[in-house]
Amino acid sequence: MSAQHLLRALGWPPHHRLDVQPRHGMLVICSASDGRHRVGSRGDLPLPANARHMCRIEPGQPVLLAAIVRHALVVVHPVSTVVRLLADLHTHLAAVGDEH
Numbered sequence: 001m002s003a004q005h006l007l008r009a010l011g012w013p014p015h016h017r018l019d020v021q022p023r024h025g026m027l028v029i030c031s032a033s034d035g036r037h038r039v040g041s042r043g044d045l046p047l048p049a050n051a052r053h054m055c056r057i058e059p060g061q062p063v064l065l066a067a068i069v070r071h072a073l074v075v076v077h078p079v080s081t082v083v084r085l086l087a088d089l090h091t092h093l094a095a096v097g098d099e100h
Helices: 004-010 050-056 079-099
Strands: 019-025 026-031 063-068 073-078
Touching: 004 063, 050 063, 063 079, 073 079
Parallel strands: none
Antiparallel strands: 019 026, 026 073, 063 073
16 A cells, blocks of 8 residues: 555655554554564555454555654554544534534
8 A cells, every 4th residue: 555655754765664563443553673564665555464354454445544653653544444433423513513
């Protein structure tokens, strides 16, 4: 998955070593000197099949990438998580609107 703009913000050049871990239904990618994965030569982030499977991310499925520059992390959110969070937010906003 191409993420050149995020990688530049994090200072991760091509071949930079990474650790990719599923956590709470999302993938968390961080810099790791002994990481098993690397940034691709064209600024691609590796999304290993086993980690994607653990987060229910299907091949070709849209995801939301978020860089947390302060902590040198990239978080890969499955579209299902984004949809659920937005639905929860909209339900909350509707309830607040009903109070006024």
